[in-house]
Amino acid sequence: KRRPASCLCVTGDGLQIQCYQCEGVNYDCSTPEFIVNCTVNVQDMCQKEVLVKPDGTHYRKSCASSSACLITSSGYQQFCTGRLNSVCISCCSTPLCNGVKKKRPVPSAAAASGRALLFLTPPMLLHLT
Numbered sequence: 001k002r003r004p005a006s007c008l009c010v011t012g013d014g015l016q017i018q019c020y021q022c023e024g025v026n027y028d029c030s031t032p033e034f035i036v037n038c039t040v041n042v043q044d045m046c047q048k049e050v051l052v053k054p055d056g057t058h059y060r061k062s063c064a065s066s067s068a069c070l071i072t073s074s075g076y077q078q079f080c081t082g083r084l085n086s087v088c089i090s091c092c093s094t095p096l097c098n099g100v101k102k103k104r105p106v107p108s109a110a111a112a113s114g115r116a117l118l119f120l121t122p123p124m125l126l127h128l129t
């Protein structure tokens with residue numbers, strides 16, 4: 001018997017959501033192995049932190065209480081610049097809402113990271129040297 005991938009579970013004690021929980025470097029961990037059950041009635045939101053550091057983008061995800069998450073995210077608002085050393089913290093309250101943003105990747109961002117080279121075929125690399 002298969003369980004649904006996510007649930008907004010109503011237990012005997014109250015409402016429970018599920019969130020992704022992880023710490024990842026250069027990896028927006030949003031796969032089933034990172035799903036956790038949040039504490040019933042206490043952790044009613046999913047939190048996502050995105051830190052842009054010299055060695056790459058760090059992702060930190062967890063369950064959170066709405067009050068803690070909202071205070072933290074508003075406190076970090078001024079650091080959410082998208083530039084190096086920026087920190088963006090977001091809160092959301094639907095199951096697994098701290099997964100990957102459904103947005104198409106920006107080609108210029110991929111090229112800037114240097115990882116775009118991985119997608120070049122050997123003949124194309126020859127032209128670069």
Ligand SMILES: *[C@@H]1O[C@H](CO)[C@@H](O)[C@H](O)[C@H]1NC(C)=O
Pocket residue numbers: 003009035036037
């Ligand atoms: C989360 O809770 C559900 C329902 O209580 C349970 O079936 C599932 O195994 C739990 N998942 C984890 C990762 O603890």
